Amino acid sequence: MRRALRHGIALAFAVLWAFPLYLVVINAATPAEEYAEKPFWALPSSFGLWENAVTAWQAAELGQSVGSTLLYAVGGGGAAVLLAASAAFAIIGLRIRYGFAWFMLLYAGTIFPFQMYLAPLFNAYSKVGLYDTRVGLLLIYTAITIPFAVFVLRNHFSGIPRELLESARIDGAASWTVLSRIYLPLSTNALAAVFVFQFTFIWNDLLFGLTLSRSAEVRPIMTALAVLQGQYASTSLPAVLAGALVASIPTFVLFLALQKLFVQAIAGVEK
Amino acid sequence: MAKIHQGEDTTSAKQKRTLGKLLSGLDSQRFLWPAVAFVGVFLILPFLWTVYLSMTEYGGLGEPNFVGFANYSRLVQDPILIRSLVNTLLWVIGSLVLPVGVGLLVAVLTFNLAGGFFYRLPVLLPYALSGAAVGVLWSFMLESEGAINGILAAVGLETLTRDWLLAAPLNTLSMILASSWQATGVSLVLFLVGLQAIPREPIEAARVDGAQGWALFWNITLPLLRPMTIVVIGLALVNSLKVFDIIWVMTQGGPSRSSETLAVTMYRQTFLLFEYGYGSAIAVLLSVIVVLASWLYLRRALRSV
Numbered sequence: 001m002r003r004a005l006r007h008g009i010a011l012a013f014a015v016l017w018a019f020p021l022y023l024v025v026i027n028a029a030t031p032a033e034e035y036a037e038k039p040f041w042a043l044p045s046s047f048g049l050w051e052n053a054v055t056a057w058q059a060a061e062l063g064q065s066v067g068s069t070l071l072y073a074v075g076g077g078g079a080a081v082l083l084a085a086s087a088a089f090a091i092i093g094l095r096i097r098y099g100f101a102w103f104m105l106l107y108a109g110t111i112f113p114f115q116m117y118l119a120p121l122f123n124a125y126s127k128v129g130l131y132d133t134r135v136g137l138l139l140i141y142t143a144i145t146i147p148f149a150v151f152v153l154r155n156h157f158s159g160i161p162r163e164l165l166e167s168a169r170i171d172g173a174a175s176w177t178v179l180s181r182i183y184l185p186l187s188t189n190a191l192a193a194v195f196v197f198q199f200t201f202i203w204n205d206l207l208f209g210l211t212l213s214r215s216a217e218v219r220p221i222m223t224a225l226a227v228l229q230g231q232y233a234s235t236s237l238p239a240v241l242a243g244a245l246v247a248s249i250p251t252f253v254l255f256l257a258l259q260k261l262f263v264q265a266i267a268g269v270e271k
Numbered sequence: 272m273a274k275i276h277q278g279e280d281t282t283s284a285k286q287k288r289t290l291g292k293l294l295s296g297l298d299s300q301r302f303l304w305p306a307v308a309f310v311g312v313f314l315i316l317p318f319l320w321t322v323y324l325s326m327t328e329y330g331g332l333g334e335p336n337f338v339g340f341a342n343y344s345r346l347v348q349d350p351i352l353i354r355s356l357v358n359t360l361l362w363v364i365g366s367l368v369l370p371v372g373v374g375l376l377v378a379v380l381t382f383n384l385a386g387g388f389f390y391r392l393p394v395l396l397p398y399a400l401s402g403a404a405v406g407v408l409w410s411f412m413l414e415s416e417g418a419i420n421g422i423l424a425a426v427g428l429e430t431l432t433r434d435w436l437l438a439a440p441l442n443t444l445s446m447i448l449a450s451s452w453q454a455t456g457v458s459l460v461l462f463l464v465g466l467q468a469i470p471r472e473p474i475e476a477a478r479v480d481g482a483q484g485w486a487l488f489w490n491i492t493l494p495l496l497r498p499m500t501i502v503v504i505g506l507a508l509v510n511s512l513k514v515f516d517i518i519w520v521m522t523q524g525g526p527s528r529s530s531e532t533l534a535v536t537m538y539r540q541t542f543l544l545f546e547y548g549y550g551s552a553i554a555v556l557l558s559v560i561v562v563l564a565s566w567l568y569l570r571r572a573l574r575s576v
Contacts, residue, residue: 002484003384010380010390013373018393020452023418024408039425040418087306094299102303109314113513113561115537115554119324119547120317123331143313146306175299204401206516211542222403226520229407237411244407248400255399 028052028241035238049242056243059236060228061216066247068134069203069221076141077198081191083142084149089179092157093165103154109147117144118211125212132214140208145198156190157183196258200251221247324551331545342552351528352553355536358443359512359560362532365447366454366511371503373451374458375496379488382466391459398456406520409449410436413521436522439529446530450517454510458503465499466492501572508568512561533557 023040030038031048032055038044057063087106091099121140122131130136160183168178184191202220209223216224225247232240325342327335346352377394381387397405412418413435420432435445469492477491493500515534518524524531524539531539533553541550 006380006384007386010377010384010387013377013380014390014393017397017452017455020408020412021393021396024411027411027418040421083306083309086302090299090302094302096299096303102307105315106306106310109310111562111565112318112558113534113554115534116321116558117314117317118538119541119551119554120320121313122542123547124317139309140313143309146310147314150306175302179302204403206401206403206519207538210519211538222401222516225403225407229410229520240407241411244404248404251401252399255396 024241025049025245028238028245030238032236032238048238049245052236052239052242053246055236055239056228056232056246059232059239060224060243062221062224062228062243062247064217065219065221065224068137068218071134072137072141072220073199073202076138076202077145077195079138079142080145080149080198081153081195084146084194085153085184085187085191086179087146087150088153088157089175089183092154093160093178093183094175103150106150107147109144110151114144114207118207122211131212132218134218136212137208137218137220140212141202141205144208145201149194149198152194153187153190156187160186196254200254203251321551321554324548325555326552327548329547331547335548338548342549343556345549346552346556351531351536354439354529355531355533358440358530359514359532361440361443362447362450362511362514363508365444365451366507366514367504369447369451370454370458371507374455374503375462375500377455378459378462378466379492382463391463394459395456397453398460400453402450402453402516403520405449405453406517409446409452409517410521413445413449436530437526442522442530446517446521449521450514453517454507458507461499461503461506462496465496468499469495505565505568505572509561509565512557512564533560 026043027035027040029047029049029052030044031046031051034044034048087102090096091103096102125131125136130139164182164186165178168182173181204222205220206222206226209220210226213219213223219227225244228240228243324335326337326339328338328341329335374394377391381390384390400408410417414420415434415437417435419435423429423432433441436442473495474487474491477487482491513534514532515538518530518532518535519538522530524535528536528539534557537550537553537557540546540553544550
């Protein structure tokens with residue numbers, strides 16, 4: 001009886017969450033001319049998701065945004081992970097002086113709301129010609145993802161036995177060799193996890209794109225989506241919905257891929 | 272004399288050693304500098320410049336004009352600030368009740384339940400969407416001509432249709448619902464991880480003593496889940512204070528600034544009204560609130576663990 005009640009309530013929440021998703025997907029797939037006549041919950045007569053996505057793609061020049069955003073997410077996320085690994089190695093492996101103070105300085109970047117950086121970045125970018133450039137966005141995305149990466153990698157590096165570093169030192173290995181031959185290879189999982197996390201963060205960012213870019217070539221995907229919503233929501237809603245779904249595919253795929261690992265972890269305990 | 276000489280000898284040896292240490296220290300610091308340079312130039316300098324700008328009047332051209340605390344005294348008298356603070360507070364309360372509460376409920380309900388994964392999946396999926404995408408999807412749901420009103424009217428519930436996004440405080444509450452649809456997945460995941468970490472013995476012991484259902488949950492499971500609850504609530508608190516994306520896409524803080532939060536007010540004042548000084552003062556206020564809230568929360572939460 002109790003178990004039946006649990007199933008009932010859980011099912012109610014599942015339906016409550018799934019229903020909006022269902023509405024969004026079928027309406028994103030509704031051909032534009034059919035949208036006004038069909039009830040919201042009814043299936044469309046033909047599956048027009050692809051046509052609608054193409055309309056959105058052209059209207060907001062999403063193609064260019066996707067390319068630029070890939071560059072920011074891979075380049076910025078990758079650079080941040082490497083720079084953070086190097087800094088975490090200096091703090092934990094090489095035990096530099098005031099290591100904890102340096103860590104706090106780097107970590108401070110995640111504490112404050114991004115609003116604290118926006119106005120000076122905008123002014124400075126406009127002055128030095130970085131406003132509305134891919135380089136400008138790549139730089140800020142690298143900087144903004146370093147603090148969290150340092151936080152995770154510092155924790156991870158403290159779990160690596162010091163004997164490894166010391167014996168490599170006795171064999172005459174330089175710091176650089178210790179980092180690239182010992183610390184990085186022993187941390188591939190942590191490095192990959194941080195990279196995926198930062199990739200997702202950059203891919204999903206709206207605020208920096210909104211503030212520091214304007215043109216269709218430079219602006220990241222979520223900013224392009226916000227523009228699309230502002231301009232076309234009243235004329236072609238299915239296209240806007242399709243655009244939002246297509247823009248979410250990369251993070252969705254990453255999420256599902258990692259979900260597998262996650263489910264394994266859950267299933268292992270739920271026995 | 273000899274003594275002094277000896278002393279000098281030690282000093283110079285010490286100096287040499289210190290120099291050696293310093294050089295190897297510099298060598299080690301090369302690994303730190305690139306990250307520090309990035310964070311310093313792109314985050315710390317802008318941070319300090321924002322604090323300075325908050326004490327100036329600046330329209331973006333020429334030089335900032337130092338005005339002391341004038342922006343702050345204007346801020347405390349600004350009616351927009353009150354509305355913005357009230358909305359931000361609504362977001363905080365809503366985010367603590369809905370995503371955290373429902374996440375906990377679904378986690379406890381489906382943990383160790385046959386087929387629990389399939390109940391959880393719909394709640395988990397929206398977490399893969401960005402704030403901007405969720406804003407687009409829920410605009411479609413909540414606009415006056417949108418899906419929710421359309422469906423309510425079709426099933427004969429016209430009396431329940433509303434202009435969800437057009438008046439305060441309903442527009443903020445509606446957007447909190449939209450945001451909860453996305454954010455519940457995170458709390459659900461974290462609470463599940465927390466539930467797995469709970470040892471079985473105390474629960475079994477309590478069962479043997481006759482505790483079950485609500486009493487078991489309230490007296491045994493929830494206290495054991497506390498370390499994870501602290502994390503989930505902390506995350507929800509900080510994220511709700513900073514909320515921007517979903518509001519920007521759905522209402523841009525409107526109509527007539529009725530759904531602005533501090534983060535949105537800062538953006539509008541700075542980049543739409545070009546008041547860099549005043550906008551910076553709002554950014555500083557938001558930072559103070561975020562840091563103070565996190566600090567007070569962590570102090571309280573960690574002390575009573």
